[in-house]
Amino acid sequence: MIAYTLPEIRRLFAYLILRHAHPDEHIWSWSNWRRRRQHQARTSHYRRRGHLP
Template structure:
C-alpha cells in the first residue's frame, strides 16, 4: 500500500471527528481500500510503460 497523503489524513480526521457517515470501522476500511487501489493503479501504470518493478 502507499503511504498516507495529506488529503487522505485530512479526510480521515474530518470523518473521524464529525462521524458524518458510517462507523469508525467503515471509515478505516474505506481508507485501506483506497490506498490499496492507488497502489495497484501505480503498479499497473509503471508496468504498462515497461518499467522494471522491484
C-alpha cells in the same frame, strides 16, 4: 500500499472527529481500499510502460 496523503489524512480526521453517518470501521476500511487501489494503479501504470518494479 502507498503512504497516507495529506488530503486523505484530512478526510480521515474530519470523518473521525465529526462522526458522519459512517462507523469508524467503514472509514478505515475505505481508506485501506483506496490506498490498496492506488498502489495497484501505480504498479500497473509503470508495468505498462515497461519499467521494472
